[in-house]
Amino acid sequence: MKKKLIAFLPLFAFIPSCSRYVPYVKDAIKQVDIKEEKKDENVESVVKSRVVRDELSWVGSFDALMLDDYVLKTYAKVYARDNGNPAGLRERTEKEELDKAAKQTVFYVLTPLIYKDMRLAINNTEKGWTPSLIIDGKGHKANKVEEVDLPKQYQKFFGKHLTRYKNTYQVTFDVGSGPLKRGETVELMFMSGKYSTKFEWKPKSQTLKKRAKATRR
Numbered sequence: 001m002k003k004k005l006i007a008f009l010p011l012f013a014f015i016p017s018c019s020r021y022v023p024y025v026k027d028a029i030k031q032v033d034i035k036e037e038k039k040d041e042n043v044e045s046v047v048k049s050r051v052v053r054d055e056l057s058w059v060g061s062f063d064a065l066m067l068d069d070y071v072l073k074t075y076a077k078v079y080a081r082d083n084g085n086p087a088g089l090r091e092r093t094e095k096e097e098l099d100k101a102a103k104q105t106v107f108y109v110l111t112p113l114i115y116k117d118m119r120l121a122i123n124n125t126e127k128g129w130t131p132s133l134i135i136d137g138k139g140h141k142a143n144k145v146e147e148v149d150l151p152k153q154y155q156k157f158f159g160k161h162l163t164r165y166k167n168t169y170q171v172t173f174d175v176g177s178g179p180l181k182r183g184e185t186v187e188l189m190f191m192s193g194k195y196s197t198k199f200e201w202k203p204k205s206q207t208l209k210k211r212a213k214a215t216r217r
């Protein structure tokens with residue numbers, strides 16, 4: 001056995017090392033420069049996320065996006081770009097979406113796919129979490145809660161929160177965007193039996209003031 005191994009050893013001297021092929025492959029195959037799209041720091045910041053726990057157990061998990069003016073204007077920009085940027089498409093889309101927002105408030109909400117108890121329901125008689133909109137202390141029931149496919153123009157807003165293991169819901173309220181523009185705080189509440197949680201959207205002016213104070217400190 002020893003003699004056989006010694007007989008084969010000289011052959012390895014003629015086999016070039018793998019490291020010699022690496023530069024060759026790089027030279028032979030054209031390397032493509034990948035241009036990273038400039039990330040808008042405001043995009044993912046508009047999504048609000050929360051996990052509701054009862055001791056160590058998860059009882060609810062939500063990722064919510066409110067279709068406010070900023071989100072709708074960004075949607076119009078991306079939609080126009082995805083369709084070749086024909087003249088006037090961005091402006092028309094933006095106007096259509098803002099006109100809708102003046103009459104109703106819409107949210108996209110993600111919940112875990114595997115937990116039926118974490119799904120959204122339009123009223124308390126159904127099993128799951130019931131959403132409601134609170135403006136200046138007054139509650140508003142959802143006009144529509146439906147499971148949908150999230151349009152790709154909104155997917156970038158959710159970033160890492162968007163996975164194939166989550167349901168996407170479109171939650172619609174017959175309340176326009178007026179309260180937020182008037183400076184009122186808008187709250188999206190979810191209730192399920194003894195549990196509840198809520199998200200808060202403040203007018204941009206209040207948010208900017210808070211950021212300015214934090215910067216001064």
